[in-house]
Amino acid sequence: MKDNYKVGGTMIITTIGDEIGTTLEEQIEALKEVDMKYIEIRKINDTYIWEYSEEEIKKIKEELEKNEIKVIAIDTPIGKKKNSFNYNENKKLLDKYIKIANIFEAKYLRIFSDIGRILNPKSIKEVLREMSKITIKNKLNLLIENEKDTYAEDISTCNELIDNEKDVHILYDIENVYSREYDVLNEYEKNKNNIKYIHIRDYNKKTQEYVYFGEGTIPITELLKSLNKDKYDGVISLETMLPKYNKNESKKDIFVKSYKSLMNIYNKEE
Numbered sequence: 001m002k003d004n005y006k007v008g009g010t011m012i013i014t015t016i017g018d019e020i021g022t023t024l025e026e027q028i029e030a031l032k033e034v035d036m037k038y039i040e041i042r043k044i045n046d047t048y049i050w051e052y053s054e055e056e057i058k059k060i061k062e063e064l065e066k067n068e069i070k071v072i073a074i075d076t077p078i079g080k081k082k083n084s085f086n087y088n089e090n091k092k093l094l095d096k097y098i099k100i101a102n103i104f105e106a107k108y109l110r111i112f113s114d115i116g117r118i119l120n121p122k123s124i125k126e127v128l129r130e131m132s133k134i135t136i137k138n139k140l141n142l143l144i145e146n147e148k149d150t151y152a153e154d155i156s157t158c159n160e161l162i163d164n165e166k167d168v169h170i171l172y173d174i175e176n177v178y179s180r181e182y183d184v185l186n187e188y189e190k191n192k193n194n195i196k197y198i199h200i201r202d203y204n205k206k207t208q209e210y211v212y213f214g215e216g217t218i219p220i221t222e223l224l225k226s227l228n229k230d231k232y233d234g235v236i237s238l239e240t241m242l243p244k245y246n247k248n249e250s251k252k253d254i255f256v257k258s259y260k261s262l263m264n265i266y267n268k269e270e
Helices: 024-033 054-066 087-105 121-137 155-162 174-179 184-194 221-230 251-269
Strands: 011-016 038-041 072-076 109-113 141-145 166-171 195-200 202-204 209-211 235-238
Touching: 011 072, 011 195, 024 251, 038 109, 054 072, 054 087, 072 087, 072 195, 072 235, 087 121, 109 195, 121 155, 141 155, 166 174, 166 184, 174 184, 174 202, 184 195, 184 202, 184 221, 195 221, 202 221, 209 235, 221 251, 235 251
Parallel strands: 011 038, 011 235, 038 072, 072 109, 109 141, 141 166, 166 195, 195 235
Antiparallel strands: 202 209
């Protein structure tokens, strides 16, 4: 492995900032502990990034740059409420996030696809098309996550919505697929052409607990093998909210152990 944040030299590895620390300082400290160079931003100090002023965001960027950390993706709440996937309603928030992404020089913006089953999926496609026109102009890629209870909670539906739309891709959350008893590897193989970002976490079906990588029943090893075989050049982002350990260990410690457990699996497969 060439370095600690690019698996195989092409696949970027990152994590969600507020899951490894509450303050910016805590997040930076945790990343530096494993020499990780990328961060996925959602909240800092329990405040969504869009709630910060432009000046505050520039200061956050300066602090990250001092520590040689880049923002790879920004998580938006767009499409997370019922009947909220409307272009006009979301345009103001989308514009805010695009401005933030441009300041950070991020590559990806994560969105959802509305809560519940939509009667007219064509309307979602139309909204995506309008959103992508703006993000493309700003050299950004939209990511649709297969979030539970959203319209596109399965990967195939994400693919149908994208419908060859340029610079719109799938954020593949493997635990969301596994919890619905879909085959994690099969879903990857069927939809891999549009998968550019992966949220990865392990889960033990027998104990019904989120655990460190390799202690669960999700086929993490096999997925890494497939990614290497395909020369996957997207992003893997560690999800480290593990309630089993949160009571007795810090966010940072859980993150470091999670990262090391994933790397132990990967290094055995090299």
